[in-house]
Amino acid sequence: MKQHDTSAGAPVRLRDVAVRYPGADRDAVAGVDLDIPGGALVVLLGPSGCGKSTLLRTVNRLVVPYRGTIEVDGHDVTASDPQALRRGIGYVIQAVGLFPHLTVAQNVAIVPQLLSWTPEAIAARVDELLDLVRLEPARYRNRLPRDLSGGEQQRVGVARALAARPRVLLMDEPFGAVDAIVRTSLQDETLRLHRALGTTILFVTHDVDEALRLADRIVVMKDGRIEQDGTPLHVLAKPATTYVETLLDAKDAVRRLSLLCARDAMRNAARPVDGAPQVAASETLRAALSRLLEGADAVAVVDEGRVIGSLSFAEIRAALVANER
Amino acid sequence: MSFVLRHPSEIAWRTAEHVELVLIALVIACAIALPLGIYVARHRRLGDLLLGGLNVIYTIPSLALLALLVPLFGIGTTTALIALVAYALMILVRNVVAGIHGVPFALVDAARGLGMSSRQTLWRVEIPQALPVMLGGARLATITLIALATLASWVNAGGLGTLVLYGLQHDDPARALVGSAIAALLAIFSDTFLRALERRITVR
Numbered sequence: 001m002k003q004h005d006t007s008a009g010a011p012v013r014l015r016d017v018a019v020r021y022p023g024a025d026r027d028a029v030a031g032v033d034l035d036i037p038g039g040a041l042v043v044l045l046g047p048s049g050c051g052k053s054t055l056l057r058t059v060n061r062l063v064v065p066y067r068g069t070i071e072v073d074g075h076d077v078t079a080s081d082p083q084a085l086r087r088g089i090g091y092v093i094q095a096v097g098l099f100p101h102l103t104v105a106q107n108v109a110i111v112p113q114l115l116s117w118t119p120e121a122i123a124a125r126v127d128e129l130l131d132l133v134r135l136e137p138a139r140y141r142n143r144l145p146r147d148l149s150g151g152e153q154q155r156v157g158v159a160r161a162l163a164a165r166p167r168v169l170l171m172d173e174p175f176g177a178v179d180a181i182v183r184t185s186l187q188d189e190t191l192r193l194h195r196a197l198g199t200t201i202l203f204v205t206h207d208v209d210e211a212l213r214l215a216d217r218i219v220v221m222k223d224g225r226i227e228q229d230g231t232p233l234h235v236l237a238k239p240a241t242t243y244v245e246t247l248l249d250a251k252d253a254v255r256r257l258s259l260l261c262a263r264d265a266m267r268n269a270a271r272p273v274d275g276a277p278q279v280a281a282s283e284t285l286r287a288a289l290s291r292l293l294e295g296a297d298a299v300a301v302v303d304e305g306r307v308i309g310s311l312s313f314a315e316i317r318a319a320l321v322a323n324e325r
Numbered sequence: 326m327s328f329v330l331r332h333p334s335e336i337a338w339r340t341a342e343h344v345e346l347v348l349i350a351l352v353i354a355c356a357i358a359l360p361l362g363i364y365v366a367r368h369r370r371l372g373d374l375l376l377g378g379l380n381v382i383y384t385i386p387s388l389a390l391l392a393l394l395v396p397l398f399g400i401g402t403t404t405a406l407i408a409l410v411a412y413a414l415m416i417l418v419r420n421v422v423a424g425i426h427g428v429p430f431a432l433v434d435a436a437r438g439l440g441m442s443s444r445q446t447l448w449r450v451e452i453p454q455a456l457p458v459m460l461g462g463a464r465l466a467t468i469t470l471i472a473l474a475t476l477a478s479w480v481n482a483g484g485l486g487t488l489v490l491y492g493l494q495h496d497d498p499a500r501a502l503v504g505s506a507i508a509a510l511l512a513i514f515s516d517t518f519l520r521a522l523e524r525r526i527t528v529r
Contacts (some may be wrong), residue, residue, distance in 0.1 A: 085440075097438075
């Protein structure tokens with residue numbers, strides 16, 4: 001990864017933010033406080049109409065709250081010029097919103113162009129971004145959005161959002177319109193980009209599995225308020241309200257296992273596990289359990305080709321119990 | 326046929342006059358319709374009022390409109406042009422508005438979210454996206470004006486209508502027929518050409 005792509009993410013701070021749409025009889029967002037440290041990947045989760053998208057859109061001032069303050073990197077967003085603010089914040093939406101009359105390269109170049117970069121700098125950046133989202137520049141540069149698959153379109157959408165190296169990226173149900181397999185691969189890409197770039201990401205979704213997969217931290221919303229705010233494991237293990245419990249299906253032990261890592265639950269390689277099925281140390285306990293159920297007493301945990309520990313039903317249960325405390 | 330052979334220069338002259346009337350009226354109408362349409366699209370309430378006003382003009386029978394304009398602007402090209410522009414405006418403005426309102430919200434949202442000003446959003450996203458619909462309006466206006474311009478001869482503004490009018494008044498059906506036929510051909514040709522152009526620029 002090149003050096004300029006590692007600029008750390010900016011913190012985002014919301015204080016008592018309230019939004020009401022004209023003609024509505026209640027607040028769409030009803031006094032929300034949220035502190036997002038730089039570089040975090042925070043998922044706003046909830047059903048449609050819970051205010052999660054509205055809250056997201058206050059950060060780049062597409063929605064203006066009637067009360068409260070929003071700070072990005074310590075600067076009050078209502079005090080800055082909205083166009084300048086938005087050019088510094090990446091924005092990806094569900095419908096992708098690629099401009100159909102512009103080529104892939106022209107779409108990706110929008111923000112650098114608004115910022116008056118030189119044509120050479122823009123061309124170089126476009127190629128770099130297409131590489132970043134794994135679209136071969138020579139093949140994709142001059143194509144029109146209509147000639148791309150849904151997954152490819154959304155990759156271009158992400159490239160466009162990252163063009164001017166924003167320190168905050170807003171993603172509003174970005175993968176809602178693509179099929180499950182493509183969605184999973186786009187989620188992987190998002191995690192990879194997040195690790196590589198360190199950008200602060202605010203991600204809105206109503207898909208619980210997506211939230212659990214991506215989030216450092218999940219913010220569960222209902223009726224414009226935060227119901228619970230915590231790590232995926234914490235929210236699953238200790239749902240604050242029955243609403244959260246129902247929404248996340250928190251009692252589902254298998255779902256929780258998919259958030260626990262084999263490395264953290266294993267017993268160190270005390271006993272021999274010759275011939276046992278293997279899981280990678282970075283895999284989830286859910287994967288380990290599934291291998292156990294295929295018919296084994298224990299699985300070997302492997303890291304870089306070396307067996308470093310073992311897992312049996314006992315360790316998996318112990319991990320679940322420990323997680324509940 | 327013999328009329329065509331005997332008067333080729335008159336036919337050419339009247340056709341040129343006709344095309345000139347239509348083109349001048351179109352250029353003026355487009356120049357007014359684009360900003361007006363953008364305004365109407367962005368200001369719903371006042372916009373509906375404006376559109377209503379244009380609609381009233383549109384419903385006045387064309388001959389009656391010409392008759393109403395003569396006391397104000399006299400006999401001649403000016404009166405004919407004002408009538409033609411008035412009719413074209415309705416069609417053009419309505420299509421500019423429909424085109425802009427037809428742009429998907431996601432595109433406007435993305436444009437604003439990326440940091441475009443409302444002017445940049447208009448010129449870089451809304452107008453390019455609305456172009457096929459706006460061009461559709463221009464096509465409709467063109468063929469309407471080609472038909473309407475035959476009435477220009479009533480106020481002595483020339484055009485193919487002169488052939489038709491003279492032909493009818495002097496029992497010279499060939500002359501009237503040639504005038505109408507050329508107007509019809511002009512309309513068909515313009516329609517085909519503009520349709521092809523529309524197809525070319527439509528990218529969705």
